Amino acid sequence: MRVPLSWLREYVELPAGVTGRDVGEKLVRAGLEVETVDEAGAGLTGPLVVGKVLSYEPEPQKNGKTIRWTSLDIGKDEPQWVVCGADNYAVGDLVVVVLPGAVLPGGFAISARKTYGHVSNGMICSSSELGLGDDGAHGIVVLEPGEATPGDDAIELLQLRDDVLDIAVTPDRGYCLSIRGVAREAATAYGVELKDPAALTVTGAETGGYPVRVDDAQANSVFVTRTVTGIDPKAPSPRWLQQRLVMAGMRPISIGVDVTNYVMLELGQPIHGYDKDRLSGEIVVRRATAGEKLMTLDDQTRELDPEDLLITDDSGPIGIAGVMGGASTEISESTSDVVIEAAHFDPVVIARSSRRHKLSSEASRRFEREVDPALPRYAAQRVADLLAELAGGTIQSDETVIDTQSAPSPVTLRADHAALVAGAPISVEESVRHLVSVGCEVTEVAEGNGTATPAPLAVTAGSAADAGLLTVTPPSWRPDLRDPNDFAEEVIRLFGYDNVPSILPPAPGGQGLTVAQRRRRRIATALVGAGLTEVVSYPFVGDADFDAMGLPADDQRRKTVRLANPLSDEEPSMQTTLLPTVLRTAERNVGRGATDLAIFQTGLVFLPRPDAKPAPLPSVAQRPSDAEIQALNDALPDQPLHLAVVLTGSRTPSGWWGKGQPAGWADAVQVARTVSDAVGVEPVLRNVELAPWHPGRCAEVSVDGKVVGHAGELHPKVCQAFGLPARSSAVELDLEALMAAAPSSIVADPFSSYPVAKEDVALIVPADASAADVRAALAEGAGELLESIRLFDVYTGEQIGEGKKSLAFALRFRAPDRTLTETEVAAARQAAVQVTVDRFGAVQRVG
Amino acid sequence: MSGPNKNYDPVEVTPLHADEVERTRDEALDAFAKAADLAALQEAKLAHLGDRSPIALANREIGALPPQGRKEAGQRIGSARKAINEAFAARLAILEAEHEERMLATERVDVTLPWHTPELGARHPLSLISEQIADVFTALGWDVAEGPEVEAEWLNFDALNFQPDHPARQMQDTFFVDPPGSGTVLRTHTSPVQARTMLTRKPPIYVICPGRVFRTDELDATHTPVFYQVEGLVVDEGITLAHLKGTLDHFVQSMFGEGLEARLRPNFFPFTEPSAEVDLKCFVCRGASVGNPDRPCRTCGSEGWIEWGGCGVVNPRVLQAAGIDTDRYSGFAFGMGLERTLMFRNGVQDMRDMVEGDVRFSRQFGMEI
The missing domain is CATH 3.30.70.380 (Ferrodoxin-fold anticodon-binding domain)
Incomplete structure (x- = not known):
């Protein structure tokens, strides 16, 4: 949500002189994620004035351009003469003129300078030169006739200096996807009054509006329509409105669309406008039926799902509720009568439709995070007011109001609940004050009068409960406030997290690392001691890896856990062996010049269970049953911890001591011994043939009769396939199995002092x-x-x-x-x- | 040997004359002193201490003396022999020392030469920092808990109060396991280990969970689809936000230095309520760079604080889903990204360095960071 400070100031009396940064800082402390504060017009200094074009002379130039030698009335006795390269203005137009001595955004200093055979005393400005962003026209800014008088300060007029706060709104704070919501937080943060933009007089008659029927009141609890007739669809949106949309990150389109977007940004209520003449018959809100289709505003035809909530008329679907309207009824350049829809939709229904159609709109983003259900009538009124004011429409008092939304439920909680959660001395008085400031209604209940019991999901045991109870009703725009801790958070964030003390809780004695954890560390230490370097890599593999390893078609390692949405279609599987990724890592290192290489990696491999059933989704209202927990675990693949090692080049280099030793099969097997030694197990080795190893140089490693891995020289074809030097060698061990065979304790044998x-x-x-x-x-x-x-x-x-x-x-x-x-x-x-x-x-x- | 001397007359046995004995002794001493090396000394030894040496011969003459003369002669010869022996031993010691010194001098080597045994390898810094964090918390009496990477969706989301269609669930950019409907995902955070711990243990619970997690981000300088987190969880009676702050302060000090602290900023996570972002006081400038353009700080961008992770009081709904009595117990949890921690702590510029497996990256860290 992009919030221009000037817009915010309309609803909050911020102290004079506070900057966007200051406000951002305050909002961050109140729990809003202010990601950046853009300082539009930062570094802009005047004089920048309104000028009226008195005359111009087109002068073709040798370079093919035609410049205009232009005289302007800038409110002084003498006209100002400037050279201008644009041609989208006429005599009598009001334009913005920057005069010598000024600095434009980006440090562009203006002086009187000689160009195209004239001395240009300044410049006529385009939108981007003023830091207003690209308006798409690439011409200079032409003001509306009568919008200003020559010589007026254009910085003030165009609000060229403004700070824009970019806020990443967390999913629980849907109300902050509006200037209204952010203003409320700012007002609380500065302790000043909020001038609620939704506090306006609704002139609607609550009856007689465009006919609407809601078939699914669960999904659509509020539906309001207003009608504005006789608008001028070609009326330009005023500059201030366009500029606010641009600052907030939206593109001006037409008066009808701009006004609905403006009100959505202002209040947070998504609005849809229909061309009344293109609607046919009653609007019906219902679920889709199989096979229905709709062309949405983005000109895409979408197959509808029976779960989609639709806005329909006699012609069929005219919109996916809360997500995007249809093309057939959209407001166009010929629209004169507009039906305004302001509705409240269920967040889950909207979220599902939005995801199903991969269509995230400004509307769906808001509905998914819940919109204040009390807003629709006010928002519709606001749109109607603006259309009447700016596009010359007539507001009809006829109004459709369908409202089955229930009021927010009160929650009873311990009056000292926030203090208990924080571990800080927050008085009941203070708690109540903060709750009221976020819009809650609070009544204190004396304890034990039998009228109220505290809500669940809060600690009630073990402390003196003489603080009494509070019954708190959240405001309509805070559907996220349900549980005692939700209210505690509001109190504590306004109390200030910084004011909460810092106390280290004394844990009961622990036992340190587990045996397995200690063994893993020892193995890693031993490997490092043997000269190996640990690397990490991604666990994603594909068939090409198994082919490169020379695995036969029926090799177990080809049976993988696959991802539904892998990063790359070439690597759709989770690794069943660490070797491919470690071999690729080795190749990268060799390619970068590390020709003598000894690397290791530990990581889980993922071995599918042939009989795995889907994991259940037990209720979260209580602990799942033991059977359900078992089913959760049984749905998962086996995930043992493996070790992989790749050795290539020289194990010991040649040098002044003599010839070095190439790293070979024996070094690989020795790594297996080292790892076994590190955890005190004695491996049993035997020759086997197994890809990706050399058929005559592969050791199978067993402990206690169980095969735990293999070590040896890689098959020449595998070296080639992975781009590794000939005679590279590798190890893969199942550390889980190896460690399982390690002795749990060692009994010391006496040793003999007799001669050997x-x-x-x-x-x-x-x-x-x-x-x-x-x-x-x-x-x-x-x-x-x-x-x-x-x-x-x-x-x-x-x-x-x-x-x-x-x-x-x-x-x-x-x-x-x-x-x-x-x-x-x-x-x-x-x-x-x-x-x-x-x-x-x-x-x-x-x- | 002379024949038996009937009449005592020492003068008649010349080798036993006092001045003759002295001369023999002095000659021996002189010869030893002149011996320039061990070989010459051995020669001199043979000449002056050997079986045929004058002193040995003189010694044999003693037996020829009449009994009354033997004592005096014996003493004279004995003390001369002692002097010669001592002189020999002394010279031998000197020459041996000289010899050894010469020998050792010739055996001098260039100790800076390399050797062929493989040098130590190195751990990956992500492993090292995981272990360091585990050590900080085991020292507090916590346990290190672990869990699977392919995880049940229920444990990754539902048990942690992520509603099925809530936007928070979509924000996690999840890898789903085929076929759709398998109910399993690559865990998007280490938090399912929390859920598992609460399902398998009874409070008091004090655990730290380091581990690898997955999100469908493309790899770039600051993102990686596979990364490491560490997560802490406490569930006990009377646990408050203040305990969370105390724990984070201790953690910050253990990792970054005495006197530093954590700062909490309100935020939202489904599994904690209240929730907060954790910032740590910049361990480089300690805030001195804020508003001080002459002393900019690259580590914190002159903000004075560094964003580190998320935390909060465990949402009672999460306790409820694990069957923990919310009337009695409360808890807190926190989590941080280890790559990010390494980036600001060790000045790693590019996330890709951590995942590409270039040995040069690990080798900078050795076995300790």
């Missing part, structure tokens, strides 16, 4: 036996005396033989209670080897 016995074992095993399996076999065979086991060499070659490899392990044995004898150690070693012999046909390699 070290044994090395080299085994020739089939090439496809995994190191992990062989290691496990050794450990199993070695028994309890084994303290640790570590693989230290892998060898393949002619000596070993085709299809075989040699694995060398270092074993350490120790007993808790004695020094081991050579025999014991040898036996344990042999037992270990024996298991590998049995399991893999291993042969010990000697020498």
Whole structure:
């Protein structure tokens, strides 16, 4: 809502000298979101005067332009001579002349200067030069005959200096979508009287107006019509009216339309004007029937929905109620008799129609936020008055008034309720004063007289209730005031939020972070310690991502949660794997020169449940039942926390120490180990084939027999598809599953102070036996005396033989209670080897 | 060795003569002193302390003396040997020290050379600030609560007093999950975690909820469709707006410095009543830039205050939908955008830097901000 200060001043006696900024500041403190204060005409200094064109001489120029050498009467003895490039004025016209010494908006200083062979003593001004905005005509401003006399101060005349407050009206403050509403707030803020523009005399007879029938009184509780006959549709809207519309952000169109818009801005009541001659028969307000169509004012034909509330006549629909009128009955340049509609519509009905037709109009924006239902008769009168005054119409006293709106209900609340909500000493007296100032009627009720009980939804227990009760009736323009806290807010904002004390509430002792929260932090810290950098990216993916990953058609990860209104049609799905977005992030980084890259991201993935039913919408009047809560949760996809890692380029660089190491599959697998270590779980690894990994270089990571993720080198095609260097590698782990396997507590084992016995074992095993399996076999065979086991060499070659490899392990044995004898150690070693012999046909390699 | 001396006459055993012993000793001391390095010292040791050294030979002569002469000779030789040994040890220590010093000097390296172990990575600042905020509130005894990102519409809206057709609901620019009518959305704020917390716990409730949220905004320098919020909720007996202010003041001071405060401006949110916007006192100029064109403040635009988030007293309708007794309990809630917080706190100029995943952005912050 754009509010020119000059307009506001008509209804509020603001202290002299206050600026738009001052008023804005006050309104912000009262709870209006004043986004900007535009200072129209800021930096404008005169002399800027009215001039009357005495003569002009067209002078064609070499550059093809024709200038006018013009003399003007500016109220002085001698005429003022200026050069003008425009030609939309005639001798005798009143124009606006800026004289040397003046500064126009934008710091444009005017001086007498030589141009086109003359000394131009100033300039005749256009609308945009005056800071009035583009009037669309691109010519100079021509005033109405008799509007002023030559020499008058044009700054004053045209109100060129004005501040305009741009207010973002919150949904609860529909009444502030009007000058009237903002004036009310300003009046309260400055403690001055409001001159209510709606306080006018209605001359209507409440009967005999244009016939109207309302079939849906729920949706349309008030419908008022007035008729004005014999208007001059070509009468120009006066400058002041046009200028106010422009300042408020609307474009002047014609007198009929401008007046209805003006009254809407002034009072907040949307008005619709019909060309009476184009109406046929009774106006009926009803719901649409299937298949009906309407061409709206914006020349679009709209299919109507049976829920749409319509204004109709014998010809069919002539408007979507409260949203937009129809083209067939609109006021045109030939209209002489106007039927004015001022009605009250249900906000939900209007909101739905507006959304259904993707049609947000000035009217629908107001009706959605509720309009004062007491306004229609006054607003219709105001329109009629203005049409009569400005377009020469005759107001008919015939008036249609349909009004089934019920009066606002009183609410009873504790007199000290606002003080209790604020935690501040606000007296009952003060509460009452503030409630009255926002328009409420307040009566005090002595407690316990049995006539009133406090409304629900307010704390009533636990404090002395000797403050009595208040019965508060909200004003008609505040339908948002329903609950005790709504009234408390009005009192507290006027009491001043700044005056509320600051008290830190003592919470009962907490337990700090949960185990899972701590584990997540440890994992992130470990990854950073391993040299990885955390990135974030959006969770949106599309089929192209899955194709790039080489996922088979039936891969689970292609079964996604899809969005009905995605940002991009290429990425309509929520991620089921973090890899695509992290791979794209990696590509971006590589493209920007980060060729040695190690990044990680954690985030939820979204796994649809095959049997998911729609989520219910339980009543909000009480807690949903446990079954309903269960149904709410069951409707959601599984959303486990995943980790993804991409490594590319060098893991360690080459340098003076020697050759570096490229980041490869082993680094990826090591990341999986690091993450597992960070939460104290031991991962089990095995080779698997799974996209997007290299079929021979992908480790499946399991804990407690459950697969929690994969790590390894990416498939060459995947590297190519994502624009990554060859042999980039990646990890994806389900952290939720991994952390679930973490030990909840650790019992310390005593450790032995007896000496360690070290044994090395080299085994020739089939090439496809995994190191992990062989290691496990050794450990199993070695028994309890084994303290640790570590693989230290892998060898393949002619000596070993085709299809075989040699694995060398270092074993350490120790007993808790004695020094081991050579025999014991040898036996344990042999037992270990024996298991590998049995399991893999291993042969010990000697020498 | 000389033959047994029947008659005591020390003069006859020359090596045991007092001046001979002294000479032997002095020669040894002189030789050690002259030894320039450890090798020379080892040679001198062999010559003067070895098995064939004069002092060793002299020592052997003692046995040839008559018993009455042995004591004196033994003492003489003993003290000479001691002196030689000591001289050797002293010289050895010096030469070893010199040697070590020379060795270490030659082993000097350029410690500014790089090494090959990977450098520390970095956390994303959004994670770091989430954790910092969690720490501020867990220190107050609050818990950190979390919830799903694909959320039931009822929990995202209805339970929070967003009426089905109210404009407030449209203002949230919601991503809806297919098919229409699934009743699920991408949560538009962290507030459904409030609702979940109230459904699963009994008051007193003191929780902070950081998390990722979604709105259908296009990405630009100040908007992103995917962003992070942090939300606080308290439900207890006797909770007032004053408690909200006290909590926000503490929060502001923990994050931005001692002596700062929060300011509330009335506003509207469906789930709080009364509602307010939270401003924080500019932590850079502390208000000194207001009306002072000579000292403009870029952080607050010389306003003295920085818009930070929204807050209010929990609307009793929200408590009611969660089954909390509104006769007995009241609460407050507040929420802030973390990207915005980073923008003004850490001077991040462009929202896109936070979502594009450029490692250079995260690396500026390391592990701590």
